[in-house]
Amino acid sequence: MSLSLIKKWLGVGLLTLALQLSGALTASAQLDYYASRMMTRSLVWETFHNYGFSGMHYADSAGRAAFRLIYPGMMMGFYTLMNPTDYMEYWGDKAWSDGANKSEGTMHSSGNGVLVLTNVDGEKHVSWTGPRHPSEDVFPMIYDILNGPEANWGIRTVVPFRGIKTGLEMSNWYPGATPKSGDATAAEPYEIHNYDYHIYPPVQDAPEEIHITQTRFKHNIVMTRKIYAWSHQDFDDFIIVDVEFENRGDKQLNDTYFGFNNTLYVNSTGTSYRWGHEGGMIRYNRSGGLDDFFRFSGSPGFQPNSLSGLTAADFAGKHITYVYDGNTTNSFEEDTGDPFDSDLENPGGSFPASGDRPKGTPIAPEYAGFAPLAFRNSGSSHVFNANDLAQGYVDPKSDQVLGHWFRAHGLDNIDDPIGKGVGMAELYDIYTAPSMADPPAEGVVWSDQIYGPYDLAPGDKAKIVVAYVFGHAGDIEESNVDSRTGFARDQMSWAFGVGERGLNDDARKQVLAQGEKALLQNLSHAQFAYDSGFRIPNSPPDVDFQAGNNQDANIEISWTDAAEKAINPEYGTADVVAYRIYRSTFQEYGPWELVEEIPATSAGTYKYVDTNSLAGFRYIYNVRAVASPKQDWNEGSVTLADLPPKVREHLTVSGLEGGYSAPETKVNVPLRPKMASSTLSDNLERQVRVVPNPFSVTLDGQSYQGAESLRFVGLPHKCTIRIFSVSGDMVAIIRHDNPLLGETNWELKDRFLSGEVISGLYYFVVESEVQESMGKLSRGAFILHK
Known part of the structure; x- marks a missing residue:
């Protein structure tokens, strides 16, 4: 939505604005990111909180350890002191530099939230949970799981031997677990695992992973969110969010609307590669990355990507919001899909092995979407499944889904009306206005979908079931199907293959556009999962x-x-x-x-x-x-x-x-084969070697996949390595003490760990501390070229 339209609606409402800002600060002070849970079962990884948002709040550095619609799911940009405790303490981390961590993660959001719009006794009010900090009337709650249908669901899953804390509990609800109680602001959502190693799902009509959050709004409206995910390869490109709103107050709530605020973006890795990372967040301070196309199939004059072969009729009635990468005006190169080129890689956007991608590999090939699966009891589409039809949910008075967008111009310069301080009555009118035509050109926007109006008597409930869904051309390309398995190769295999084809710009754009078809295919799989009451064919068990x-x-x-x-x-x-x-x-x-x-x-x-x-x-x-x-x-x-x-x-x-x-x-932290200790090494009967020598990050074959690390091999299992510069200054001391290994790594840090060493010739001396060769020395030299 344009800034001029927001100004038109701004009017007075200064007192309301002051209350909003006060409430936002209060919510911010209370918010605890440690009280979140990370959903990692499907290819779509996201973080959920009882405050009713997902991911993080826009540009809030305290939340940047959270997953934000990462697709494909990966171990991205963690910060140990801020990290919620349900991922890194299970699987470890790659021990990369801060910059590398901030560059890699394929985030597709800077935070998402929910809107509740009420009009009671002539007072219009809008509540929100994100992407801005929650409004002052938003409070977390603890879901009463003992009286919910999930009371007997779940398996107590623990970290396997491959993890770093073997035996640590990962799920937090299963029969026999202790229900949550106490301070709701510090209470994590429930996380239920309907899977474990070597078994099929015990509950056949339930997803594999379930998260449950609960939030209270003004007028005692209570929102219960249930989020569902699968690792099944035909159902892993989406997550389903089942949202129930209940009027637990004592007032009639006529003309009430419910909505979703999204900040879809494709994607942070592509931006980092070309323009540099944004501190582990999406903050829009890299203008070259603000080049997405935004589409809402319910907008006036909607048209899909002209290269995909689809028409507006293929999207009829789907109400899908989606984004895909376009071509930036900040570069002479045509960069749709962010094709990799090592000559263009920004030093502030690289990470170990990032240079191994073939030239032309699309880094941002995804179509990222959001769409309803159900919101009514009858109609031509989006009808509740049998389980939900039995619950007596109130229908909206309109079958129209409204959609609006607000331009993100740059860091902290976003046209969303909440960020611009629009008053409550004006906010209500903005969010209930007719749908807007799609933006005419590339850019990045925040968007919403609004459902209603609803008339809710005390005790009434409404439900909206939605999906965050992704797709890329590799999902549907016949040439990407592995004839040995019958399944499509993973996204990265397909993307590397696109690079290896050496396509020109037009051919690459034609290929990428087929991701729009994949998006609709994967949405249809999400629709089936919901319509069937989550009865899908069982995928084979995980292997430990x-x-x-x-x-x-x-x-x-x-x-x-x-x-x-x-x-x-x-x-x-x-x-x-x-x-x-x-x-x-x-x-x-x-x-x-x-x-x-x-x-x-x-x-x-x-x-x-x-x-x-x-x-x-x-x-x-x-x-x-x-x-x-x-x-x-x-x-x-x-x-x-x-x-x-x-x-x-x-x-x-x-x-x-x-x-x-x-x-x-899978293995989450990469493995490196190592040389075992031996009698020859312990006795220093062969020369200790440095590998590779010479070392170079930029030259092929002279580093380990771009990592700034080299190996000393042929070591006694206990010894001290001293490294000297050509002028005789001691650069580093490495103490090796492992009875199983005859090698160790050096990460090219000086002995004070204050900085990285520079290019040049270096000498080393190895002194044995093994009884059989105590004090024996081995000397050598190596060259670093950085």
Whole structure:
């Protein structure tokens, strides 16, 4: 919405403005980001809070450790002191520099929230939970789970051996868990896991991961949000948000509207790569990144991407808001999709191995969307499923979904009316105004969707079920399907492949535009999941595998046959027939390469040795169980014929394959094979070597995937390494004491850890502290070129 229109509505309302600002400060002071939970089961990772927002609040540095619609999900930009406690303490971190952490994460939002608009006794009021700090009438609550349908749901899941705190509890609700109580401002949402290693979901009509939050607004309106996610490869490109509003007050609430505020953006990694990171947030201070196209299918004159082959008719009645990357005016290069070029990579946007992406790899290929799945009891679309129809929810008096947008011009310069201090009556009128035409050109906007009006008597409830959904062309390109598995390769494998094709600008844009079709396909999968009452074909169980290195400095993967003993309740029999081992040498989100398939033979323990893994290099692994193909499927009234075509094909032709999106399914911190200790090394009977030598970050083959780290190999298992400059100054001291290893790393830091060393010639002296060779020395030299 234009600034001039907001000014037109501004009017008086200064007292209201003062109250708003006061309330925002109060909410800010009370807000505790540690009281949030991170949803990581699907490819869409997000953070939820009982204050009713998701992600973070715009430009609030205290919240930048939160996930913000990260797709594909990854370990991004964490800050140890600010990190909520339900991710990094499970899986560890990559120990990257601050700048690298801030550059990598593919965030698609700077925070999202909910709107409640009331008009009681002539007083118009608007409440919000985000992306700005909550209005003064917003208060967190603790959901009464013992009296909810989820009372008997859940499994107590714990960190596996691959994590850093083995045995630490991850889910916080399951039968026997203690319900939350006490200060609601410090209470985390409930997190329920309907999954664990080597079993199928115990509750067949429930999602795999469930989060529940509760929030109270003015007039005692209570919002209960239930968020759902799956790792199933046909249902992992979205999360579903089930939102119930209840009038727990004593007043009739006529002409009440409910809405959603979103800040969709594609994406922070693309912006960082070309223009530099924004401190681990999306703050719009990189003007070159403000180049998205925004579309709302309910807007006057809506038209989709002209290159996708879709028409407005394909979007009829879907009410979907979405964004996709355009071409910035800040560069001579055509940059739709942010194609990677090492010559254009901003030093403030790089991270270890970022330069390994082929030239032309699209960094921002996603279509990011938001759409309703249900909000009424009858009609041609968006009708409640059987479970919700039985609850007696009040219908809106209109089937229209309103949509508005507000331009983000730059850091703290956004046209949203809340940020501009518009008064309450004016806010109500702005948000209930007719839908706006889409922006005519690229940019970045904040947007809303408004539902209503509702007339709610005391005790009445309304419900809106929505989905955050993503898609990219690799989801639907036939050439991206792996003929060995029948499944599409992951996003990063596809994106690297696009780069390797060497497409010109027009061809690249044509390919990327097919992401619009993928967006609608994935939305249809979300719609099916909801309509079916969350009865979807069971994906094979997660495999709990161990990963380490053997005596030959190769990575060794092992796991038991427990998954193949799991009984699939849909068929009453065990159906796991194989295991597939995938490897990535880039990051923990891919690209994934299938390196081995092993038949399930009830072997007790399986072992895979990656003989192609090289000491010092980074490797990430994922083991997926594979189920046999099926010729029938039904869950209640839902049958095989009702499944979306792609889901039906995977179930019946190739057989389902386990997921790779969730951290439970993979190695999250890259592994580096290491040289084992030996008698020769302990006795210093061979020369200690520095690898690589010479070292260079920029030259191929002279670093470990771009990491500023080198290895001393052939060491006694206990020794001291002293490093000197060519002038004889001591640069660093490294103490190695590990009875299993004959090597150690140096991260190119000086001995005071105050800075990185410079290019030049260096000498080293290794002094053995092993009994058999105590005091024996080994000397050498190496060259750094940075």
